[in-house]
Amino acid sequence: MSMDPNTSGISTEELVVEAREAQRDLKPSKLQNLGDHFKREWQLYVMLVPTIVWLLVFLYKPMYGLQIAFKDYSIFRGVAASPWVGLEHFQTLFGNDQFLRALKNTIIISFYGLIFGFPMPIIIALMFNEILKQWFKKSAQTIVYLPHFVSSVIIAGIVITAFSPSAGIVNTFLGWFGIDPIYFLTKPEWFRPIFVGTGIWQEAGFQSIVYLAAIAGVSPTLYESAVVDGASRWQMMWKITIPSILPTIIIMLIIRIGNMLEVSFEMIILLYQPATYSTADVVNTFIYRQGIQGGQYDLAAAAGLFNAVVAFVLVMTANTISKRYSRTSLW
Secondary structure, eight states: OOBOGGGTTOBHHHHHHHHHHHHHHHSOOHHHHHHHHHHHSHHHHHHHHHHHHHHIIIIIGGGGGGGGGGBOOOTTTHHHHSOBOTTHHHHHHHTOHHHHHHHHHHHHHHHHIIIIISHHHHHHHHHHHTOOOHHHHHHHHHHHHGGGGSOHHHHHHHHHHHTOTTTOHHHHHHHTTTOOOOOGGGOHHHHHHHHHHHHHHHHHHHHHHHHHHHHHTSOHHHHHHHHHTTOOHHHHIIIIIHHHHHHHHHHHHHHHHHTTTOOOHHHHHHHOOGGGHHHHOOHHHHHIIIIIISOOHHHHHHHHHHHHHHHHHHHHHHHHHHHHHTSOOOO
16 A cells, blocks of 8 residues: 655545545535525516426316226215225226227327317428518418417307308308208218318417427528538428428327326307217216216216326326437436
């Protein structure tokens, strides 16, 4: 072991250890750093308090009621006093033809919405990006964004009027070609196309804002280099714009997949009727009829919990696949 004559017999290794310990003692702990940070930024934390309270009251506190799905719930006994029944409600659900029909319709409508609805905001954003006249671009954006801010009740009224067999514009147009009026909203086979098309018309324009923001973040030097190389606008869109916003597209796709079972409840309620239950009834409307109208709160809670678990699995799966193959993910 090496010795330093100036240290009275203390080895070099011991000196290094003592120096490291002294440095560690001088370095503030993580708790001290957190305390100092809180003292400096306490105003921001105070502003965060209302959001935290809202999350606790309206999102986390209601989780206490999830146990209703495993109990024979009675509003007179309350949640705590109601007896446990285990997975009985889930067995009832999967033996219920109406629930299986609603689940099938939810998956089909969500799939149609994903295939036809998800690309539309991207296409609209790319189209807006190619418009050179600013006045026309702003006018078109205003028109396309407007349906998002209109109440679902009004949107449903417009759809019902447009597809009316007597005075609807659609049947009027068909009448010009000698086609008899069609009662679209009473035909089960027409409900899904009308519903998906209405959703695209109402939300696609507003959802394009995300992609327009992503496009705005693309470096202009890439386009300048492409122009020097003689690339056309079409080539720049395919080779520069779309690859540059691909991470945003993937993130939005993961979120969309996670919400696949969350079909627009309000629009379904406003448009469907018993004649179209076979193709229009979804999990959320099933929960509404069983829980609110039928008073079977425990069965409705079981259906809602199943819905949430499936959504969680879908998000985790989509995020894992995206992270593995594209290195882009939510977390």
